[in-house]
Amino acid sequence: MMKTIDTPQLTQHQSSASAMLIASGVRATSARCQVLAVLLDARRALSHLEVQMALPDLDRVTLYRALDCLYDAGITHKIPGDDRVFRYSTGHEPSSVSTVSKNQHAHGHFKCTRCTRVFCLDDAQHPDSPNQLWQASLQSALGAGFLSHEIELTIKGWCADCAH
Template sequence: MSIKAKHFSSPAEASMARAEVQLREAAVRITAARVKVLATLLDAQRAFSHQDMQDAFTDMDRVTLYRALDCLTDAGLAHKIAGDDRVFRYSSGAEHGVAQDDAAPHHQHGHFKCTRCAKVFCLDSIGEAGLLRNALDESLGKGFQSHDIEFTIKGWCADCAQQR
């Protein structure tokens, strides 16, 4: 029976099951911390900082959380977003780029950052890696090779815009 066909008593159980499947498919050792962190990222509507995660997981020590986030990032199950405030934020999802030379997949989409509350949201739908690579070729010419595409649109998220 597939994950989709199973009936879970709660959305949290379904997210934990999805996280376990993704860890298994990525050939990553399944630990309670990794499952918990990945399940949370899978359900998130925005990227979370380490501190956001630490506040949510008061029962998990900081080092375990750092290691879980690093493992998920290395496996391509999550990605790390560098903010202007020098705080990394994490979001779920396999990276959209293509791995080369057995390297980890590349981060190939943009982000929206709210300048009021500092929340960061992934822009997967407009971050089509092929379109971005084509734009790079047109702007710079053939021969340039990108390994990461990083762009950020800044503005106000829906919640902050309503507070105006």
């Protein structure tokens, strides 16, 4: 269950969220900043319900619109689940303005089959190495001329909490 983030973290992440929105050419509304701040604070991808629980005063429709706007702007991405629930993530938790890029979301995910939490598989020290490896595999398997624009990889298993 997602808890409401405390005020100092919220303030810090809202400032980052506002800067990310502006850098992406998106109007930094209060709702968008709040939603993005919750996603930046999360250590994993969150469902609409989890974001709604973290922001109980935000209208459900406004939340859906904010999530769609963040996705359309390339700030977040949607991860489809086997349970037909999308989860949303910034891709690099915690994030910064310099990581805003359409390419940032070409990474894999780990889904816990017990608790259904989804985690992004990012290598902060070598962010392009998995993407380069997958692109090289694509070229090797299919030949020259193929270029990926989106990579979806999900590893399923048990998270550290559920494995014990």
